[in-house]
Amino acid sequence: MTDTRPLDARRAIDARALYDHLTGNGSRFLRVGELLTAGAEAAPELLPDAQTLAAEAARPLSAKTGVEMAQALFLQAIFADRARGLHLCHAMQLPRPEAAANAARLARDGVLDLGLVRVERHGRLLVVENRNAGRLNAEDVPTIDALEHAVDAALLDEESTACILRGGVVDHPRYAGRRLAGAGLNLTDLYEGRVPYVMYIEREMGWVAKVFRGLAAPDRLPDELAETREKAWIGVIDGFAIGAATQALLVCDAVVAEAGSWFNVPARKEGLVPGCTNLRLPRIMGDRLARQIIMNGRTIRVDEPEARLLIDRVAEPDGLETAIDEVAADLVDGGVVSIAGNRRAFRVAQEPLDLFRAYLATYTREVAVCHLSPALVANLERHWTGRKARG
Template identity: 40%
Template sequence: MRSSQHFTAAAAAPDWRSWLDQAPAATRVPDIDSRALTRHLEGGAALLAALPARPQRSAAQLALAAAVHEAGRTARTRFLRLHADWVYERLTEGRSRRPQLAELVYAAADAFPGLTPTRATIAAERTALQGDKEGYEIDQGIFFAEVLAAPASGLHLLESMLRPAPSSAALLQQFRRDGRLPLATLTLERRGAAAHLTMHNLDCLNAEDDQVIADMEAAVDVALLDDEVRVCVLRGGVMRHPKYAGRRVFSAGINLKQLHRGRISYVEFLLQRELGYISKMLRGVLQDQPGALQPRQLVKPWIAAVDSFAIGGGAQLLLVCDKVIGADDSFFSLPAAQEGIVPGVANLRLGRAVGARVSRQIILGGRRIRAAEADGRLLFDEVVAPEALDQAVERAVADYDSPAVVANKRMLTLAEEPLEAFRLYMAEFALEQAHRLYSADVLAKVSRA
């Protein structure tokens, strides 16, 4: 198999019309099909390399690049439809290893040149505005969509993502020693039986970016792994933003300014949050035990305290929490249609809470649900005055500090969202969200953020 260096240093491009007509024929023999795919994609890479950077391209050059990308993506999809399990087994050594998303997709770039973009390619893309990128993350979306669509590989990947992140072990020791874990955008603190996770991305109303996702993954791991913690509490901190200075805010969702600047990553943000920490909040963390038949599943109840608003990604978090307490002036909103992207797994989960009609009103129509209104009772378990939130949280912690709560949470999750249903949803989401990131309507909207 050719190296990724050989691929990036491809020879002179063939005539583009003949290249488009020369998609590799499938033999159904993985090694042969893999080599044929690499040769074909080398030609496409050379065609793209001969063009100026995307912002400087003419209309004809933009059309050529789009045709090359489309042909390459069709070839990748056909290959993975046949060989996703074979590719995944190669990358995980027969499913004996459990790499995280980024490690997996960049290993694919090295082992199967052209199948996915290299780490260097994505790093270069991150220096451009979202609208000026080539869109290589869509190729990552194809890879994950096909792996997740393959039942055995997809399930293995979902279960791998429920393992603690590699960096969590050292942070757990720090938390056990100090009872407190300060990270860049949040703080985790043990108070009695509860771990209080307070988000404090203060200047942007707890909007999410890549750093927030990494910090949330670490904090959720630590809260679930710490044996002294039996209940987890999620809340927003006091803001510095001029409009909300001195007030707590739960979350404003995705940071659209960062998306416009090209700094919201497909893998480390959009996929990692769904397959990583949010899934762990719902299903718990899996901890491998030497000699045991099954990993240890650490499940704990999550209580959300909502000040001001939970918008977008913040609203999505409420759908995996076991109790939601809202200030009577707070609201819930999923402005997916306005932003142009898919609101995570909310399309799968929201209907269970509010019903199909209200779910469509929220996701498709942009309806806000205020905690104090009648439909707010479908999303907020308890609504109190802002100054009474602290006491309400304390009562909830006492109520949910019970082994029976943990056991029944596990059974409710099995009944409401089996892992197989989640796998099928994420297989579709992985590709749809990748395309949405580079769609004309989204690029136009984020350019105004």
């Protein structure tokens, strides 16, 4: 049975001392994955090593031994400490090493094709498109990685004023030739054991956080006083947005939806904590409705009155492109400088960086408890693999 108890005081102190050692007392930045790898090499009594994690990765979800719980408890200890937790948030908000080269390719070609994600210039707009076509634009490890590279390049781009976040055309037989916002987390990968614990954390702190907070500079904590590099983001719902695809809309400045589309966050059926949805959805749609969506599995259709709490504009399919362009134009009419300033001002009131850090101190452990629970396997077999078997 996996030990899910929080670290005792002694081991929490050890975790924080290890963080100080690995980061040179905060003088070096390590991303979450890099931190866990380096930590395992330096202190194998605290964190599982690469060989142990490779063996765990080869097991289906039902056969996991729970070694990743040590990673969760280590991260919880770091995020529970304000200075170290903010330092790790800072590390994750920096551009990836490949960002400058990717931005140069985008500037030169007007397009950045990363395979599963594509960035394309349309005048002063950039379209960041999830193209995981065979999986209904679901999010998995390679797609999440590609999305972060895409967001980095989009934010570094000098010629654009706003970004459109959208799902591409899929090739699933049921929806062939249609755009879809996204089917959420790839549940097949989850059930078959191909979703590592660290993916949950790097997603929330990586591309999603960068859409919400922009890119940081290494010499300044990216709190609400800092000049982060950011732009307006417009999310689009084509067809449906499930789970992670809905979560992404919560960090956008505006949302445009296709008439007849819908969105949900089926956390109850999946048996997971849905990222930062619990932090963001209540302030956007209200606490009671947020609980209905997260805990009761309520689906919201865009023609329902409640949908307007999230959706700025609904358009028929033949008018959707025009609606997106008009919403984007309205949003950036005052210029990029005022957009960035207003975004920072909203974050002061709604979700300052330290609140995000505190949320992560809970989320890092709770999502691991769910991820390693037999109940998650049972939920997937009841709601996902059983549904697939029935066709």
